[in-house]
Amino acid sequence: VPDAQALAADELLFDAAFLKKLEYLHVVSRRVFAGHFRAERRARTRGSGQEFADHREYTPGDDFRRIDWLAYQRLERLLIRLFEEEQDLPIYLFVDCSRSMTHDNRPRFQYGLKVAAALCYIGLAELDRVTLAGYAERVVAELPAQRGKARILKVFRFLGSLEPGGATDTREALRGFCAVHRSRGISVIISDFLDPAGFERGLDVLRSLQHDVVAIHLTSRTDAVPDLRGDLVLVDAETSGRCEVGITPAILAAYERAHRVHSEELAAYCWRHRFGYLPTPIEIPFEDAILKLFRQGRFLT
Amino acid sequence: MTLLGVSGWPLVMLAATATTAVVWLFFIRPRHPVVVVPSLVLWRRVLAERKPDSLIERLRRLVSLLIALLMTWLLVGALARPERTGRGRGPGRLALVLDTSSTMLTRAADGRTRWDHALDEARREIARTSPASEVLIADTGGRAILPYTTDLSLVRWTLDRLAPRPGSGVFPPVDRAGARVVLITDGVAGVTPPAGTTVVSVFEPAINLGITRFAVRAVRAESTSDEADIEVTNFSRVRRQARLELPGAERRLQLAPGEIFHETLDASEWPEGEIGARLEADGDAYPLDDEARAYVPRRRAVRLALVRGASRALETVLGLMPRVELSIVEPTSPIRREAADAWIADGVMPASIPDVPALVFTSNTGTLAALGFGAARPVAAPVLDVRDADHPLMRGVALGDVQVARAAVLEHAGADARVLVTAGPAALALAIGRPVRRVVFAFEVDDSDLATQRAFPVFIQNAIDWLAGEPSSLSRPTGEVAVSLPDARVRAVAGGAPVGTRPLLGATVFDAERPAVFVAESGTLRQLVVVNPSPAASDVNRSPLARGDARRDRPGARSGLWVYLLLGSLVIAGAEWWTYHRRLTV
Numbered sequence A: 001v002p003d004a005q006a007l008a009a010d011e012l013l014f015d016a017a018f019l020k021k022l023e024y025l026h027v028v029s030r031r032v033f034a035g036h037f038r039a040e041r042r043a044r045t046r047g048s049g050q051e052f053a054d055h056r057e058y059t060p061g062d063d064f065r066r067i068d069w070l071a072y073q074r075l076e077r078l079l080i081r082l083f084e085e086e087q088d089l090p091i092y093l094f095v096d097c098s099r100s101m102t103h104d105n106r107p108r109f110q111y112g113l114k115v116a117a118a119l120c121y122i123g124l125a126e127l128d129r130v131t132l133a134g135y136a137e138r139v140v141a142e143l144p145a146q147r148g149k150a151r152i153l154k155v156f157r158f159l160g161s162l163e164p165g166g167a168t169d170t171r172e173a174l175r176g177f178c179a180v181h182r183s184r185g186i187s188v189i190i191s192d193f194l195d196p197a198g199f200e201r202g203l204d205v206l207r208s209l210q211h212d213v214v215a216i217h218l219t220s221r222t223d224a225v226p227d228l229r230g231d232l233v234l235v236d237a238e239t240s241g242r243c244e245v246g247i248t249p250a251i252l253a254a255y256e257r258a259h260r261v262h263s264e265e266l267a268a269y270c271w272r273h274r275f276g277y278l279p280t281p282i283e284i285p286f287e288d289a290i291l292k293l294f295r296q297g298r299f300l301t
Numbered sequence B: 001m002t003l004l005g006v007s008g009w010p011l012v013m014l015a016a017t018a019t020t021a022v023v024w025l026f027f028i029r030p031r032h033p034v035v036v037v038p039s040l041v042l043w044r045r046v047l048a049e050r051k052p053d054s055l056i057e058r059l060r061r062l063v064s065l066l067i068a069l070l071m072t073w074l075l076v077g078a079l080a081r082p083e084r085t086g087r088g089r090g091p092g093r094l095a096l097v098l099d100t101s102s103t104m105l106t107r108a109a110d111g112r113t114r115w116d117h118a119l120d121e122a123r124r125e126i127a128r129t130s131p132a133s134e135v136l137i138a139d140t141g142g143r144a145i146l147p148y149t150t151d152l153s154l155v156r157w158t159l160d161r162l163a164p165r166p167g168s169g170v171f172p173p174v175d176r177a178g179a180r181v182v183l184i185t186d187g188v189a190g191v192t193p194p195a196g197t198t199v200v201s202v203f204e205p206a207i208n209l210g211i212t213r214f215a216v217r218a219v220r221a222e223s224t225s226d227e228a229d230i231e232v233t234n235f236s237r238v239r240r241q242a243r244l245e246l247p248g249a250e251r252r253l254q255l256a257p258g259e260i261f262h263e264t265l266d267a268s269e270w271p272e273g274e275i276g277a278r279l280e281a282d283g284d285a286y287p288l289d290d291e292a293r294a295y296v297p298r299r300r301a302v303r304l305a306l307v308r309g310a311s312r313a314l315e316t317v318l319g320l321m322p323r324v325e326l327s328i329v330e331p332t333s334p335i336r337r338e339a340a341d342a343w344i345a346d347g348v349m350p351a352s353i354p355d356v357p358a359l360v361f362t363s364n365t366g367t368l369a370a371l372g373f374g375a376a377r378p379v380a381a382p383v384l385d386v387r388d389a390d391h392p393l394m395r396g397v398a399l400g401d402v403q404v405a406r407a408a409v410l411e412h413a414g415a416d417a418r419v420l421v422t423a424g425p426a427a428l429a430l431a432i433g434r435p436v437r438r439v440v441f442a443f444e445v446d447d448s449d450l451a452t453q454r455a456f457p458v459f460i461q462n463a464i465d466w467l468a469g470e471p472s473s474l475s476r477p478t479g480e481v482a483v484s485l486p487d488a489r490v491r492a493v494a495g496g497a498p499v500g501t502r503p504l505l506g507a508t509v510f511d512a513e514r515p516a517v518f519v520a521e522s523g524t525l526r527q528l529v530v531v532n533p534s535p536a537a538s539d540v541n542r543s544p545l546a547r548g549d550a551r552r553d554r555p556g557a558r559s560g561l562w563v564y565l566l567l568g569s570l571v572i573a574g575a576e577w578w579t580y581h582r583r584l585t586v
Helices: A002-012 A016-023 A069-075 A107-125 A149-161 A170-178 A199-208 A249-272 A286-296 B008-028 B041-049 B051-079 B114-128 B152-161 B312-320 B365-370 B456-468 B560-581
Strands: A038-047 A051-057 A079-087 A090-096 A129-135 A139-146 A186-191 A212-219 A230-236 A242-247 A276-281 B034-037 B093-098 B134-139 B144-149 B179-185 B198-201 B209-218 B226-234 B240-246 B249-255 B260-266 B273-281 B291-296 B302-307 B324-329 B342-346 B358-361 B377-380 B384-386 B406-409 B417-423 B426-432 B438-441 B474-477 B479-483 B489-492 B501-504 B507-512 B516-522 B525-532
Touching: A069 A079, A090 A107, A090 A170, A107 A129, A107 A149, A107 A186, A107 A212, A107 A286, A129 A149, A129 A170, A139 A149, A139 A170, A170 A199, A186 A199, A199 A212, A199 A249, A212 A249, A242 A249, A242 B041, A249 A276, A249 B041, B008 B051, B051 B560, B093 B114, B114 B152, B114 B179, B114 B198, B134 B152, B144 B152, B209 B240, B209 B273, B209 B291, B209 B525, B226 B240, B226 B249, B249 B260, B273 B516, B291 B516, B291 B525, B302 B312, B302 B456, B312 B324, B312 B342, B312 B456, B342 B456, B358 B456, B406 B426, B438 B456, B474 B479, B479 B525, B507 B516
Parallel strands: A090 A129, A090 A186, A186 A212, A212 A276, A230 B034, B093 B134, B093 B179, B179 B198, B302 B324, B302 B342, B342 B358, B358 B438, B474 B525
Antiparallel strands: A038 A079, A051 A079, A129 A139, A230 A242, B134 B144, B209 B226, B226 B260, B240 B249, B240 B273, B273 B291, B377 B406, B384 B417, B417 B426, B426 B438, B479 B507, B489 B516, B501 B507, B516 B525
């Protein structure tokens, strides 16, 4: 872990104090998903955990060590004591690597990487299984499920290796990612959600698989209030599509209104489907976003 | 409209070229800057919402192009320096009319005369023309000094030799076809330019005190006494002091604005002949009226012999004449030259016709025959027609209304006679110059109402002066002076060479630019002319241009149209800037 902290400090500017704070956080899932390994998270399944959960009738083959003899004496029935098994939580972190994230000297992409790294660290510290994927038109890179803080170095290297490029097609990327069997879990999408095909189509893929989805919407002030004037040819950073616009106060006002409506539509979609929605302006310090904003959004506790 | 003084065609060509260039530049102008944005998702949504404005969006380019073209045309128009050239249109003709009246010699505050400023204005006007322009120079003396020419060096040479001349101002006849006519004046002479003339003012208020009247006349009651009238007027707008010098006298004057000093002095002791008066005033800007001349006539009385039996009115008038020694002689008494300078008979003739100048009123054909008019015949109630109003005898006299009951007409006047009055084709009154001066009226005074005419005493005085050979002097303003003598020699009384003259319809004309006394002689005829500045010219501040109610072109305003065009283009450029930054135009 010290090595990981040192690397984080070098590459992602995580200092040790911040990482220590992260260790006290863990991701909250609104649902309880089945994990593969015993971890620090309760699962539906009953197993060999420490907390008593229930009794059930003894059937041959059961471990007779779990027969509740006190209950037999009182009820003259053979009952098996069941304990809640603490399992790990599958966390899927999707980082938008399309070119729209790199606009204006890549601050949004860097911010997304930091958020992903922090969340990943939190999940690893909780012994959750964290899967990382970078996507644009498709999943461009994937780090299979990692577990335990010792893997954070690998996570950082993976995040550092991500290169932005291509257009956004969330639907195709997620469909490709889910084409192989994935346990249900928390799917965190870190993106600007500027999908030409519409963000709904992408999120619907996860919704259909009953993932608990959290949308971290990275916004910037330059997106909301662009500093443009005069007659311009606007070029889409992803598709290279061109659009000639005479910037007038009315046009700017209409754009600001459209930007606000886009965020409101995303929030409404998430609320309607009980998804988490965390609008995250990249102008606020990253630490504040993790320690305050996400906790206020009850994404982290 | 002129293009830098050439013609309208270059203007059209320039406008067409500029229009082509602007349209070309409009369509090849630099493309809009390219800005990379994260995504066009939201922009396309915005633009889709504004689809209803697409027509306006398309019109914006057209409006911008039209604005650019309008600015270009206004600038081309301003560069062309359009100026109104009157009704006609021509390739840059300029007619410069300069006011050469004497008031143009008035000094301005900068020490230069109005004429100097007028020349500056003229040179500026010429400098504005193109080398191909035709320029005409004329003055208000009514003469076209230089006809239209493209030789600008000749134009400037002519200007350098022009000078103000005393005299009344008259706008000369100028060929205005296609020409811009400019009158440069101070407005004092009252020259009225035709409509469409650009008036350039060189007027500036000035200080002037001038001698507005100076004349010597005989005292009627005394044969050897004279008196002089002197008048000095302050035409300035401030109180001024002046010193007036007269023969043997001096006056210190202090005159309020507009005040007139008038005095009648005893001139009996002044020498005969030409005399002068001089005025000195501080800051006086107009020197021409600071000097005046007068003529003191000979003080000897004229001896007249009136044949008894003449009209009582005639006898009374002669008795009242100053410097006349009248004697009544019997018809039978001889009249000798030693005793009489002239004789006068009305009806009754002397027994013998003396060889002495005479004034005769008679309708007797026999008497007329004795006087040399054998072809005379009686006529009743003739209608008089004045034939020679310029003769010294007729000066200040109007005889056209005289009613005559009985007269005789003279069929042949004679070679040395000048017919004064006619009755139909025949002569009724005439003056004979040689060999002895005689004035013959072919009717008697009492047969007419001549004696009741107001001009009768004047005529008798004219007749006595003419017969005695001592003409009373004429008063004329400086400038072009005409005397009613054909082919007269004119010289200054004070001496010097004869002045240049020119004939004009039986009279003689000469130029007198300074106050002086001239004598004009034609055969036995002699005429004194006292020339002084016109009092009207002394009022150098009496100009309509001083009140600003006349057009006065200033350097900026004279070319006002191009200024307006330039301002218009600037206003449109400002509007384009305003609308561009609000994206109303592209």
